[in-house]
Amino acid sequence: MKKNLFAAVLIVAASGAALPTLAADAELCLDCHEPAEDWAGMSADELLAESKDPSNKRHKKEGVLDASDDELKAIIAELMPK
Numbered sequence: 001m002k003k004n005l006f007a008a009v010l011i012v013a014a015s016g017a018a019l020p021t022l023a024a025d026a027e028l029c030l031d032c033h034e035p036a037e038d039w040a041g042m043s044a045d046e047l048l049a050e051s052k053d054p055s056n057k058r059h060k061k062e063g064v065l066d067a068s069d070d071e072l073k074a075i076i077a078e079l080m081p082k
Helices: 002-023 026-030 044-051 057-062 069-079
Strands: none
Touching: 026 069, 044 069
16 A cells, blocks of 8 residues: 555656646647747747736646746747747
8 A cells, every 4th residue: 555655656746847847848839839930020028928928828728837937938049930
């Protein structure tokens, strides 16, 4: 019985660590966005503000709103059209 409890605790702990990592994954953005089209003409600051908009239900669901500004800036820099 203790082994099952220990395994459950490990799974919960691993899930808690994995979710913030998923929120900062640039590939997750590409599921919905085509940066060259969706972000054309926008500055990095505009993209950051838009990504933190609490009215965006998809961003809320995917954990984007939980990502730090630094994580989002890194994703924006990686994906932003040149």
